[in-house]
Amino acid sequence: MRISQLAAATEVPVATIKYYLREKLLHDGVLTSATQARYDDSHVRRLKLIRALIGTAGLSVSATREVLLGLENPPESGHDLLGIAHHAVSRTAPDDADLSSAQELLDRWGWGAETCDRDTQAALVKALHGLSEAGFEAPAALLDRYATAMQDIAEADVESVPTDSAEAAMRHVVLGTLLMEPVLLAMRRLAQQSASFRRFGGTETSRQSGTE
Amino acid sequence: MRISQLAAATEVPVATIKYYLREKLLHDGVLTSATQARYDDSHVRRLKLIRALIGTAGLSVSATREVLLGLENPPESGHDLLGIAHHAVSRTAPDDADLSSAQELLDRWGWGAETCDRDTQAALVKALHGLSEAGFEAPAALLDRYATAMQDIAEADVESVPTDSAEAAMRHVVLGTLLMEPVLLAMRRLAQQSASFRRFGGTETSRQSGTE
DNA sequence: CTAACTAGATACTGATACTCTCCAATATTG
DNA sequence: CAATATTGGAGAGTATCAGTATCTAGTTAG
Incomplete structure (x- = not known):
């Protein structure tokens, strides 16, 4: 399979494929001469995965590279791979942040604070801080309900992680973590719309979109 | 309050405040002369809100502007305001998309498909499509569990929307929708880490971060 | 009066994710 | 076998976004 066919099979422009090759997101094809390389199904699958991570999950190119690297060189523990996936989505500032408020919440919810990585805790603290800066104080009861859910x-x-193959498990954990996030958010919005309609009703002008 | 004091009070650089003024995210101060304007608490609050929407919720400047506009000129129905908030976060392509798979899911979950806006349905379809393109098929049972949660x-x-003031309700709906999303995702990650630790255990190298 | 500050307009920057252009070296086709 | 098309590889160019910086007067505080 040549690069143009790979492009056709994945609907990714040739120039973009070359870019991903340069960026080491996609492994090189097998060179058959100085100006010709052969690509195969593994490239098709990989490209689709890349596009899902960048397009659907909204990862940056460099975060995508790290995730793919993690999938190829799996750490000894599945827990560490989860860490890689989580690290990829946490666009947190370098350091500091007072994690004590997070610790308290984690304790309250029975999630061992010591099993949770600092970046993710910092992300929670930052998100809650953003809420309060905006003048929105989330009641503890609401947060608890979120936590339960x-x-x-x-x-x-x-539970849904397959236990037969370590390979499959890795893949499942990473993709399940990253690619399910947009699904989750979309579902929340739909559920909100449904609940808000039941609670408040709607006007005739509701539910229209794209008119802007 | 002068612009430099506003900047000091919010930790937002003067140049950035001017940018927000240009972009109509922040309302003008009261001009006291050709080169002097007065700002007040409303500007401080607004700036913090802007920063939360852009920084915490990850909205673009233009999406932020639309949300703020919606908050200022509330539509007759709260349901429509929810639509504005949801529209702001849905970075969906223009049109098309086959929503029938979404309709089916919405029916299954008892969320009236007709009460849900098309953009959000499209976001769900797109997210699920991304999943399957990446070779990850989410079992229906898992999706149902997500839906329940x-x-x-x-x-x-x-339920937590205050009913006393329409003003407060608007604010609550929008902020609760947008600013809680990062909280939700952080909580999911923490819960995953906790659950994965219980299920698989971890190595000594786990839980370290930022070493890259 | 002088030094510091300001509004407003325009221009510039840095990051990101592509996208284009070239060239020599094939590969394909007639 | 010659004309045409395609490729790998490298570097430069582009578009968008979210700011920053600079400049010109005018204004104000000490």
Whole structure:
């Protein structure tokens, strides 16, 4: 398979494929001469994965590279791979941040604070800080309800990891983590719309979009 | 309050404040002369809100402008305001997309498909499509579990909307929708880490971060 | 009066994710 | 076998976004 065919098969422009090759997101094809290389199904799959990570999950190119690297060189522990996936989505500032408020919440929810990485805790603190800066104080009861729901989902996530192959497990954890996030958010919005309609009703002008 | 004091009070650089003024995110101060304007608390609050929407919720400047506009000129129905908030976060392509798969899911979950806006449905379809393109098929049971959890959260969201003032309700809906998303995602990650640790254990090298 | 500050307009920057252009070296086709 | 098309590889160019910086007067505080 030549590069133009790879492009056709994935609907990714040739120039973009070359860019991904340069950026080491996509492994090189097998050179058959100085100006010709052969690509195969693995490239097709990889490209689709790249596009899903960048397009669907919204990762940056460099975060995508790290995730793919992690998938190829899996750490000894699945827990560490999860860390790689989480690290890829956490666009947190370098350091500091007072994690004590996070620790308290984690304790309250029974999630061992020591099993959770600092970046993710910092992300929570930052998100909550953003809320309060905007003058929105989330009641503890609401947060607890969120926590319960998230714990349920996380358990479903972890349970659904296949145990037969380590390879498959890795893939499942990473993709399930990253690619399910947009699904989750879309579902929340739909559920909100449904709940808000039941609660408040709507006008005739509701539900229209794209007129702007 | 002069612009430099506003900057000091919010930790937003003067140049950035001027940019927000140009972009109509922030309302003008009261001109006291050709080269002097007065700002007040409303500017401080607004700036913090802008920073939360852009920084915490990750909105673009133009999406932020639309949200703020919606908050200032509230539509007759709260449901429509929710639409504005949701529209702001849905970076969906213009048109098309086959929504029938979404309709089916919405029916299954008892969320009236007709009460849900098309952009959000399209976002769900796109997210699910990304999943399957990446070779990850989410089992229906898992999706259903997500749906149950999201419905619970959405109901909590809607219930927590204050009913006394329409003004406060608007604010609550929009901020609760937009600013809680990063909280939700951080909580899911933490819950996953906790669940994965319980399920698989971890190595000594786990939980380290920022070493890259 | 002088030094510091300001509004407003325009221009510039840095990051990101592509996209284009070239060239020599094939590969394909007639 | 000659004309045409395609490729690998490298470097430069582009578009967008979210700011920053500079400049010109005018204004104000000490």
